[in-house]
Amino acid sequence: MRRQPYQLHFNPKLSLNEAGKHVRDGLSTVLRTGDNLWLSCDERTSIERLRLTGPHEFGEHCRYELADLLDLTNEEENVEIDIEGLGEADHYLWIIGSHSLKRKKPDPADADTAKQIAKLAKVEEEASRYLLARVPLLLNPETGDYELHKKAPHPTDPTRTLHAAQLRGTDESNDLLDLLAQDVHLKAFMNIPGKDNGFDIEGLAVAPDGRLFIGLRGPVLRGWAVVLEVLPREDKHGRLRLDVVPGATEKYYKKHFLDLHGMGLRELRQRGSDLLLLAGPTMDLDGTIAVYCWPDALRCEQDSLIGADKLQRLYDIPHGSGATSGQDKAEGMALLDDQHILIVFDSPTDARKPKPHYVVADSFSLPS
Numbered sequence: 001m002r003r004q005p006y007q008l009h010f011n012p013k014l015s016l017n018e019a020g021k022h023v024r025d026g027l028s029t030v031l032r033t034g035d036n037l038w039l040s041c042d043e044r045t046s047i048e049r050l051r052l053t054g055p056h057e058f059g060e061h062c063r064y065e066l067a068d069l070l071d072l073t074n075e076e077e078n079v080e081i082d083i084e085g086l087g088e089a090d091h092y093l094w095i096i097g098s099h100s101l102k103r104k105k106p107d108p109a110d111a112d113t114a115k116q117i118a119k120l121a122k123v124e125e126e127a128s129r130y131l132l133a134r135v136p137l138l139l140n141p142e143t144g145d146y147e148l149h150k151k152a153p154h155p156t157d158p159t160r161t162l163h164a165a166q167l168r169g170t171d172e173s174n175d176l177l178d179l180l181a182q183d184v185h186l187k188a189f190m191n192i193p194g195k196d197n198g199f200d201i202e203g204l205a206v207a208p209d210g211r212l213f214i215g216l217r218g219p220v221l222r223g224w225a226v227v228l229e230v231l232p233r234e235d236k237h238g239r240l241r242l243d244v245v246p247g248a249t250e251k252y253y254k255k256h257f258l259d260l261h262g263m264g265l266r267e268l269r270q271r272g273s274d275l276l277l278l279a280g281p282t283m284d285l286d287g288t289i290a291v292y293c294w295p296d297a298l299r300c301e302q303d304s305l306i307g308a309d310k311l312q313r314l315y316d317i318p319h320g321s322g323a324t325s326g327q328d329k330a331e332g333m334a335l336l337d338d339q340h341i342l343i344v345f346d347s348p349t350d351a352r353k354p355k356p357h358y359v360v361a362d363s364f365s366l367p368s
Contacts (some may be wrong), residue, residue, distance in 0.1 A: 004363040006342060008037070008050060009059035012357050017044055024359035027344040029204075029267060030332035031086040031093075033146045034139065037334065038093065039344065040083035045072065045128070047083075047095070051145060056363075064148045066095070069135050069164050072128055082129045085204025085267070087212065091138060091155060091162055093148060096204045096214065097131040099177060100194030123193055130174045132212075132232070132240065133166035167232060167240045175242050176230065179252055185226070189219040195284045202331075205268035205275055207298050211245070213275060215265030218282040223262045225279065229254035229300075247302040256300060259308040263288065267333040269341070271366075273298045276341065278317075278333040289317040289330045291341065291364070314367065317343055324349050339366050 008024070015023050021043060028042040035052040046065050050058035066072060066081065087094040104119035136149040154160035167174050173181075180186045180199070192198025194217065203215025214228040230253045233243040248254040264282035266289070268275055275297035281287035293312040320327035332344040344361045345352065352360040 002365060004056060004340075006361045006363055007057045007354075008039075008344075008359050008361055009053070009057065009061065010048070010050075010357045010359075011061035011063075014048075014061055014063045015357055017041075019043075022357075023048060024353065024357070025348065026346055027359075028082075028084050028202075028331045028346060029086050030334040030342060030344045030361075031088060032334045032336055032342070033088055033137065035144060036146045037342075038086055039332070040086065040095075042082050042084065042098075042331075042346070043080045044083075045081050047086075047093075047148065049145070062145075066133075066135075069148060069150050070131075070133050070166055072131075080126070080128065081131050082126075083131075084202045085214070087204045087206035088137060089206040089208055089210065091136060092134040093137040094134050094204060094206050094212065095131065096133075096201055096212075097129040098194060098201050099130055100200040101125055101191065101198060103193040103195060125172075127169075127171045130169055130177060131166060132174065132176060133164065134232075134240070135164045136162035138162075163238065165234055165238055165240050167242070168235075176253075179242070179250070183250065183255075185221065185255065186219065192219075194218055197282050200264075200282070203265045203268040203278070205270045207270060211298075213268055213270075213297070215268045215277070217264040217266065217280075220260075220262060220264045220282050221257070223259065224257040224305075225260045225264050227256040227258060227265065227268070227275075227297075229256065249303045254300070254303050256297075256304045256306060258294065258306045258311065260290075260292065260311070261288075261308065263290065266331055269333055269335050270298070271335060271338070276333065276335070276366075277311075278330060278343070280319075280330065286319060286321050286325050289319050291315055291317065291333070293367075312367075315364065317362075317364075320347075320349060328352065336363055339368070340364065341366060 026041040037050040049062040051060040053059040082098040085096040104122040106116035151163040194200030200217040202217035205213040216226040232240040263279035267278035277292040280289040331346040
């Protein structure tokens with residue numbers, strides 16, 4: 001497995017959030033369109049765009065605030081969408097939040113032990129995480145960059161207008177969560193925080209026909225990971241609704257169960273009729289992270305049970321351990337081209353940060 005480093009350069013004026021965390025330290029997903037690289041940090045409400053500036057370097061950092069493009073549910077300060085998936089199809093960028101609950105994190109260095117133990121009993125719900133949306137994505141022929149818009153003419157069909165839209169929801173839920181709250185496999189996990197093997201979305205791939213494949217980091221059911229397949233359609237009010245999925249047992253979504261040897265999904269990417277999978281631990285721990293290929297995933301006509309013999313394990317991705325425990329966690333995967341993927345890491349080690357506002361991502365070759 002040959003590794004090719006790529007340097008990602010971020011604008012210092014755009015790189016720190018209000019808490020002082022650098023965008024490079026929390027990358028959660030990555031997508032390539034043309035010469036542009038799209039990234040998100042899980043503690044922000046923005047999408048970051050970089051541009052290819054050298055053979056193995058992306059820079060010219062630009063930011064899009066989603067509040068300017070979408071109606072965000074939670075208007076409080078320091079809100080986070082916990083963006084965990086980006087996808088692209090038919091002149092739209094698709095965005096999905098984790099849809100997960102989060103448990104308070106204790107600080108063992110705090111002298112008030114009772115207070116810190118009490119934190120572990122507190123579970124928070126943030127409606128801003130319940131986001132499934134699309135935003136018009138168009139190439140600017142003058143600059144060569146892809147740009148996001150709230151509304152724009154279709155580039156090839158003058159009778160159509162592209163506009164941003166999101167899945168119908170409330171301050172407490174959305175249509176997807178309402179369905180899954182009744183699901184025989186998933187309902188028991190909907191009120192469990194993501195880091196506790198609860199419901200947690202961490203991957204998105206978009207098929208050319210509009211179907212979305214949603215990868216779950218959790219739950220993992222007796223070693224089997226879960227991919228949901230849905231079909232959003234625009235209603236007369238300009239909102240997204242879930243349409244009937246042909247062949248689905250549950251009518252509005254298919255369920256695919258994959259034997260990833262106990263790992264959950266971190267990212268999904270379409271490659272022809274196949275899906276590339278980035279898999280890793282569902283719990284908050286160091287553990288194996290691997291890239292798989294699920295052949296002909298887009299051609300599954302009904303709910304499926306995909307055994308290990310039907311999946312191709314391509315290679316493992318190095319991760320932090322020992323002195324670097326909890327660091328270099330592969331979180332995002334983009335197709336650089338048909339033969340290469342690019343991996344970005346959450347909590348990168350110092351070795352991945354050679355200069356201020358830079359971070360190193362890794363490219364790997366794919367089998368032909």
